[in-house]
Amino acid sequence: MNQLPAAYEEYLQGRDEDFVATVLPVLQQSVAEKNHGVRIIINPHVVQARTDSTVPFGEIREGVD
Numbered sequence: 001m002n003q004l005p006a007a008y009e010e011y012l013q014g015r016d017e018d019f020v021a022t023v024l025p026v027l028q029q030s031v032a033e034k035n036h037g038v039r040i041i042i043n044p045h046v047v048q049a050r051t052d053s054t055v056p057f058g059e060i061r062e063g064v065d
Helices: 006-012 017-033
Strands: 037-043 046-052 060-063
Touching: 006 017, 006 060, 017 037, 017 046
Parallel strands: 037 060
Antiparallel strands: 037 046
Protein backbone atom coordinates (compact mmCIF):
# COMPACT_ATOMS: atom_id res chain seq x y z
CA MET A 1 0.00 0.00 0.00
CA ASN A 2 1.16 3.53 -0.72
CA GLN A 3 2.17 5.75 2.17
CA LEU A 4 -0.40 8.34 3.22
CA PRO A 5 0.63 11.99 2.78
CA ALA A 6 1.65 13.74 6.00
CA ALA A 7 -1.56 15.80 6.04
CA TYR A 8 -3.64 12.60 5.96
CA GLU A 9 -1.61 11.01 8.76
CA GLU A 10 -1.90 14.14 10.89
CA TYR A 11 -5.65 14.31 10.27
CA LEU A 12 -6.10 10.77 11.62
CA GLN A 13 -4.08 11.38 14.79
CA GLY A 14 -6.22 11.26 17.91
CA ARG A 15 -9.38 10.16 16.05
CA ASP A 16 -11.41 7.24 17.37
CA GLU A 17 -11.46 3.84 15.64
CA ASP A 18 -14.90 4.28 14.09
CA PHE A 19 -13.95 7.62 12.54
CA VAL A 20 -10.71 6.20 11.13
CA ALA A 21 -12.54 3.14 9.79
CA THR A 22 -14.95 5.45 7.97
CA VAL A 23 -12.45 7.79 6.33
CA LEU A 24 -9.33 5.62 5.85
CA PRO A 25 -10.59 3.77 2.75
CA VAL A 26 -11.24 7.10 1.02
CA LEU A 27 -7.83 8.43 2.00
CA GLN A 28 -6.29 5.25 0.56
CA GLN A 29 -8.34 5.67 -2.62
CA SER A 30 -7.03 9.23 -2.95
CA VAL A 31 -3.45 7.98 -2.58
CA ALA A 32 -3.98 5.20 -5.12
CA GLU A 33 -5.42 7.59 -7.71
CA LYS A 34 -3.17 10.58 -6.87
CA ASN A 35 -5.64 12.94 -8.59
CA HIS A 36 -7.85 14.47 -5.90
CA GLY A 37 -7.90 15.30 -2.24
CA VAL A 38 -10.61 14.33 0.21
CA ARG A 39 -13.72 16.10 1.44
CA ILE A 40 -15.07 14.98 4.81
CA ILE A 41 -18.58 15.92 5.83
CA ILE A 42 -19.38 15.78 9.53
CA ASN A 43 -22.92 16.09 10.82
CA PRO A 44 -24.11 15.22 14.34
CA HIS A 45 -24.68 11.53 13.58
CA VAL A 46 -23.02 11.04 10.20
CA VAL A 47 -19.46 11.13 8.87
CA GLN A 48 -18.98 10.88 5.12
CA ALA A 49 -15.78 10.99 3.10
CA ARG A 50 -15.22 11.17 -0.63
CA THR A 51 -12.53 12.13 -3.08
CA ASP A 52 -13.22 15.57 -4.48
CA SER A 53 -11.88 17.11 -7.67
CA THR A 54 -11.99 20.59 -6.09
CA VAL A 55 -9.55 19.54 -3.34
CA PRO A 56 -5.89 19.20 -4.38
CA PHE A 57 -4.28 15.79 -3.86
CA GLY A 58 -2.80 15.46 -0.37
CA GLU A 59 -5.27 17.88 1.22
CA ILE A 60 -8.39 17.30 3.31
CA ARG A 61 -11.28 19.71 3.58
CA GLU A 62 -13.73 19.18 6.37
CA GLY A 63 -17.12 20.78 6.68
CA VAL A 64 -20.82 20.47 7.23
CA ASP A 65 -22.93 19.71 4.19
